[in-house]
Amino acid sequence: MSLLPRTAEEFSSADYWERFFKKRGERAFEWYGDYNKLCGVLHKYIKVQDKVLVVGCGNSELSEQLYDVGYKHLTNIDISETVVAHMNQRNAERRPDLTFHQVDATQTPYEDASFQAALDKGTLDAVASEEEGALARRMITEVSRVLKVGGRYVCVTLAQESVIKLAVDHFVQLGCAVRLHCLQEERGKEEEDTFALPVFVLICTKFRQPMPTPILEMCIGDDGAPVRHTRVCELLSAVREYQGYSVLRKRLRTSTDPSSNLCLTLCDAKVGLPRYTLTVQDCPAGAKVPRPNQFAIFIVPRGSETAWLYSSTEGRRQLAASANFRRLVVVSMHRNQEYTDMQAVQSELSPVVMDLAPPGMPTNQQVPFLSVGGGLGWREEVSRGVSQLSGEYCVENVRGEDGELYRRLVFLSNISLVQSESRLVSSNTASSHKKKNKKKTKAASTAVTLSAGVSVDSGFLCCAHHEVMVAGLSMLGVGTPQNKDDPVSVLLVGLGGGGLPQFLRDFVPNATVEVVELDPVVLEVAKEWFGFRPDDRLTVTLGDGLERICSLEKEGGHLFDVIMFDVDNKDSSLGMSCPPAGFVETPVLQKVFNLLTPRGLFILNLVCRDPVLRKNVLERVRSVFPTILSRKIAEEINEVLLCSREQKDAALILPSMSQAAKNFQSMLSTDRTEPKKRPHIDIAEMLENLKIE
Numbered sequence: 001m002s003l004l005p006r007t008a009e010e011f012s013s014a015d016y017w018e019r020f021f022k023k024r025g026e027r028a029f030e031w032y033g034d035y036n037k038l039c040g041v042l043h044k045y046i047k048v049q050d051k052v053l054v055v056g057c058g059n060s061e062l063s064e065q066l067y068d069v070g071y072k073h074l075t076n077i078d079i080s081e082t083v084v085a086h087m088n089q090r091n092a093e094r095r096p097d098l099t100f101h102q103v104d105a106t107q108t109p110y111e112d113a114s115f116q117a118a119l120d121k122g123t124l125d126a127v128a129s130e131e132e133g134a135l136a137r138r139m140i141t142e143v144s145r146v147l148k149v150g151g152r153y154v155c156v157t158l159a160q161e162s163v164i165k166l167a168v169d170h171f172v173q174l175g176c177a178v179r180l181h182c183l184q185e186e187r188g189k190e191e192e193d194t195f196a197l198p199v200f201v202l203i204c205t206k207f208r209q210p211m212p213t214p215i216l217e218m219c220i221g222d223d224g225a226p227v228r229h230t231r232v233c234e235l236l237s238a239v240r241e242y243q244g245y246s247v248l249r250k251r252l253r254t255s256t257d258p259s260s261n262l263c264l265t266l267c268d269a270k271v272g273l274p275r276y277t278l279t280v281q282d283c284p285a286g287a288k289v290p291r292p293n294q295f296a297i298f299i300v301p302r303g304s305e306t307a308w309l310y311s312s313t314e315g316r317r318q319l320a321a322s323a324n325f326r327r328l329v330v331v332s333m334h335r336n337q338e339y340t341d342m343q344a345v346q347s348e349l350s351p352v353v354m355d356l357a358p359p360g361m362p363t364n365q366q367v368p369f370l371s372v373g374g375g376l377g378w379r380e381e382v383s384r385g386v387s388q389l390s391g392e393y394c395v396e397n398v399r400g401e402d403g404e405l406y407r408r409l410v411f412l413s414n415i416s417l418v419q420s421e422s423r424l425v426s427s428n429t430a431s432s433h434k435k436k437n438k439k440k441t442k443a444a445s446t447a448v449t450l451s452a453g454v455s456v457d458s459g460f461l462c463c464a465h466h467e468v469m470v471a472g473l474s475m476l477g478v479g480t481p482q483n484k485d486d487p488v489s490v491l492l493v494g495l496g497g498g499g500l501p502q503f504l505r506d507f508v509p510n511a512t513v514e515v516v517e518l519d520p521v522v523l524e525v526a527k528e529w530f531g532f533r534p535d536d537r538l539t540v541t542l543g544d545g546l547e548r549i550c551s552l553e554k555e556g557g558h559l560f561d562v563i564m565f566d567v568d569n570k571d572s573s574l575g576m577s578c579p580p581a582g583f584v585e586t587p588v589l590q591k592v593f594n595l596l597t598p599r600g601l602f603i604l605n606l607v608c609r610d611p612v613l614r615k616n617v618l619e620r621v622r623s624v625f626p627t628i629l630s631r632k633i634a635e636e637i638n639e640v641l642l643c644s645r646e647q648k649d650a651a652l653i654l655p656s657m658s659q660a661a662k663n664f665q666s667m668l669s670t671d672r673t674e675p676k677k678r679p680h681i682d683i684a685e686m687l688e689n690l691k692i693e
Contacts, residue, residue: 040222056123175210301377303398420497498532575610
């Protein structure tokens with residue numbers, strides 16, 4: 001299977017290329033290549049016996065080299081009298097039939113349909129900037145006129161977007177077939193002073209009758225298989241991707257940067273769908289790396305790509321440090337793609353990975369492939385759908401590195417983030433587990449049976465921040481002898497798969513939970529695929545969480561012991577991905593305060609990468625809540641804020657939490673109706689490393 005590269009967004013932006021081409025100056029014309037580089041494509045599209053018009057020949061040796069291998073019908077034109085005189089003089093003796101004429105390419109003296117081919121090496125690029133492209137349009141119009149039916153315009157170009165779009169649009173409107181070849185430099189030839197952009201060869205074939213739908217194709221190298229595109233914008237996008245890949249490739253082959261997070265997507269050449277994502281991680285300068293350990297490829301097992309170690313910049317740095325290679329490329333496999341085995345994956349990647357090798361790496365050196373357990377991992381998609389609010393989603397089963405089976409909800413707009421996750425057990429295993437574990441301390445937790453012969457283990461919280469949010473109920477004094485029979489009312493904004501609210505309903509005695517969920521599709525997914533079962537103690541209100549809070553406060557008479565925010569932000573441009581900014585504005589926080597009972601607790605799942613923004617959020621929370629504890633989640637960006645309505649003594653609050661955790665744990669571990677039902681949570685561990693804010 002052949003793979004096509006797609007580079008990071010940096011190389012796809014118009015601003016990047018605008019800056020790039022401003023810097024290139026006139027040097028670009030020196031890197032178009034000689035006959036040896038171009039002959040594969042030229043011989044493919046121009047026959048030896050063809051009459052060829054060489055447009056803007058300049059003092060290039062290409063026509064001379066073509067003549068020497070048998071092309072005897074070359075008509076060379078250039079607007080410069082000096083160049084034409086020099087070239088005629090240079091070839092008078094050795095190549096008497098090779099002629100050069102001073103002719104303006106925008107108005108030639110030749111009759112219609114005079115040539116089988118027109119060859120242009122850099123002339124279109126040179127004239128396209130003049131008169132805002134008007135000169136280039138007149139030139140390619142003239143080229144179109146003098147070509148015979150079946151004739152080809154063969155243009156060697158750097159494919160600056162404005163230039164290539166002008167040419168492709170023109171020939172598509174004429175009904176011509178358009179094909180682009182991207183000519184990559186040989187591996188190992190990158191040097192500091194070489195030009196980073198690849199050379200393209202544009203071939204436009206003139207038909208007698210215009211094509212009903214345009215033929216737009218891209219090929220890699222001289223003889224790469226053509227990939228068909230349906231629209232001009234898709235073809236131009238492919239050009240940008242290859243340009244970006246070439247720049248990325250040179251950057252990686254000539255320098256290292258431990259702070260960068262360069263990323264490359266490899267797509268299936270036939271269907272164009274993403275197949276692999278490669279992220280490059282270099283070791284810090286000065287790191288002691290054994291000489292043989294220059295370069296390695298790490299294959300992330302399927303189902304593990306969202307783990308902190310593989311999905312975050314910090315995690316990949318830690319992975320690279322532990323692997324101790326000068327450069328580590330972390331490879332993730334995409335959903336909806338078939339992978340046979342590790343050997344097949346290595347065979348696919350091997351032709352590509354040397355492009356990403358560090359400076360000085362010999363092209364023939366063996367590159368080790370690393371993995372966890374030596375296998376590809378396992379993932380199975382069980383459902384896919386579309387939410388009008390959140391976009392396309394999939395529900396999938398994965399085998400974790402611990403060998404357990406998990407079910408996940410992932411919105412495809414952010415494939416590195418697991419929206420919800422539950423641990424699955426076989427329905428047969430769950431029922432037999434209760435029989436076999438009568439003498440064991442940790443018996444099976446409650447399990448909600450699903451249709452596919454598996455059950456959701458509702459006593460197991462997959463998300464560490466959910467465990468901390470549950471453990472935070474210790475601040476209420478839940479589980480103490482004096483409070484053991486008190487009801488606990490919870491308002492939770494954000495349903496996900498329903499694991500957190502079901503845990504509260506199932507394991508916190510006398511708890512009632514109202515969940516507010518904006519997306520009705522999420523509720524249906526939770527019911528169908530995550531075993532979510534609401535009842536009189538667990539209700540769901542569909543609607544906007546902020547509006548619900550405002551209406552509850554306005555109505556009055558509604559007080560909760562706990563209000564939890566566990567809702568993500570769909571705007572990925574902000575530095576805070578959870579919650580949306582509106583949820584932590586001071587007026588909203590004040591409404592939350594007003595909706596709490598005197599002992600009430602506000603629990604916030606905060607995911608904020610921007611330290612300034614985090615500081616602002618904390619200042620707003622402090623302005624409303626007198627006591628705030630925070631708990632950062634190890635190896636995650638999440639942190640949980642426990643905000644009490646009561647003023648608590650800072651010197652006593654942390655020591656008191658230790659005893660409160662023991663009381664709460666004891667209560668969770670005792671169920672009068674089902675003695676063998678246990679939740680999988682360590683309250684004391686979840687409350688370690690609490691910090692007073």
